[in-house]
Amino acid sequence: MLIFWRILGVTSVGIGIVNAFIPLLPTTVFLLIGAWALGKGAPEWRAKLIAHPRFGRALRDWDDGRRVSRRGKFLAAAGMLISWVILLLLRGFDPVSTGVGILLTAIATWLWTRPEPRQGDTSDP
DSSP states (O other): OHHHHHHHHHHHHHHHHHHHHSOSSOHHHHHHHHHHHHHHHOHHHHHHHHTOTTTHHHHHHHHTTSOOOHHHHHHHHHHHHHHHHHHHHHHOSSHHHHHHHHHHHHHHHHHHTSOOOOTTOOOOO
């Protein structure tokens, strides 16, 4: 079973890193999945990911009470809005695009209810 967790973790981290440079999917979500899976299959790899100078802060904030930086919230909400606008341009208003809009609005609302990092902390998205 360790191999499954390692494959899931490495694959998720890989997707997250690729999306840091080619924004097709959200980076942080895949890094969170990767950190979770690596915690089950390779704790030493998870520790390296959590200590990463670029991505580690957001992962540590999430571990510390599911905290998300204001910048991270803004970027995620902006990305969802841009994605929905592109969908509207491609499909127009129909049941699918309306449903996606409602779902993205619910996710963005939930995200904005997450606490921000503790005072004195700065966080990357």
